[in-house]
Amino acid sequence: MKRIVLLILFFPILLWSQANFEKAEQLLEAGKTDQARLLFETIVKENPSHLKAIEHLGDIAGQNTSWDKALLYYKKLKQLQPTEANYYYKYGGALGMKAKEVNKFKALGMIDEIKSSFEKAIILDPKHKESRWALVLLYLQLPGIIGGSEAKAVAYSNELMRLSPLDGYLSKGYIEEYFGRNKKAERNYLKAFELTHSKLAFQKLYSLYLYKMKNSDKAQELKEQFEK
Numbered sequence: 001m002k003r004i005v006l007l008i009l010f011f012p013i014l015l016w017s018q019a020n021f022e023k024a025e026q027l028l029e030a031g032k033t034d035q036a037r038l039l040f041e042t043i044v045k046e047n048p049s050h051l052k053a054i055e056h057l058g059d060i061a062g063q064n065t066s067w068d069k070a071l072l073y074y075k076k077l078k079q080l081q082p083t084e085a086n087y088y089y090k091y092g093g094a095l096g097m098k099a100k101e102v103n104k105f106k107a108l109g110m111i112d113e114i115k116s117s118f119e120k121a122i123i124l125d126p127k128h129k130e131s132r133w134a135l136v137l138l139y140l141q142l143p144g145i146i147g148g149s150e151a152k153a154v155a156y157s158n159e160l161m162r163l164s165p166l167d168g169y170l171s172k173g174y175i176e177e178y179f180g181r182n183k184k185a186e187r188n189y190l191k192a193f194e195l196t197h198s199k200l201a202f203q204k205l206y207s208l209y210l211y212k213m214k215n216s217d218k219a220q221e222l223k224e225q226f227e228k
Helices: 002-029 033-046 051-063 067-080 085-099 104-108 111-124 129-141 150-163 165-178 182-196 199-212 216-227
Strands: none
Touching (some): 002 033, 002 051, 033 051, 051 085, 067 085, 085 111, 085 129, 111 129, 129 150, 129 165, 150 165, 165 182, 165 199, 182 199
């Protein structure tokens, strides 16, 4: 009987929360980010454990480059649901973006937590491609003296290849392009493009031809092929 009474009392609140959440998502999709944020904040105030509303608030904060706010939301998500890989990935990404804005000494102290966040996401979800991509980029961009390593970037690229040949070839192409090995980058991007003719593979190869290899003829030929 007590359970029935509680259900009757809280059912209108649940309906209100769901209706507001749907409205907030519609506002977000319409590009009305500030209005959506206010509504998501109201939802979280009423229901502090509303995972999707908290996640949206973290994403909105990230879009606004408010990294401290984003980190607070993503940290809360990790606490509420510590087995969700994507929350660790988003936390690591926001922390990485913050590291780019602080002084070098402070950024150095954040590197281990950034790495461990992405690694934790992979442990929780062995098929998590986004975290592997993040680690490829991280190991390329870090100076060798503080942990940067082409070999480690290649290792995660190899893992991507096992999960998704498209991501594998794109990541290998990115590594080669990063080090100025443009012919090798071209071969990998071509393989990625031939696999699926995806827009992303086209964009990477087109950009390589046009801006790195200075070959506008190849760029135009690729564009015509893609548009067919």
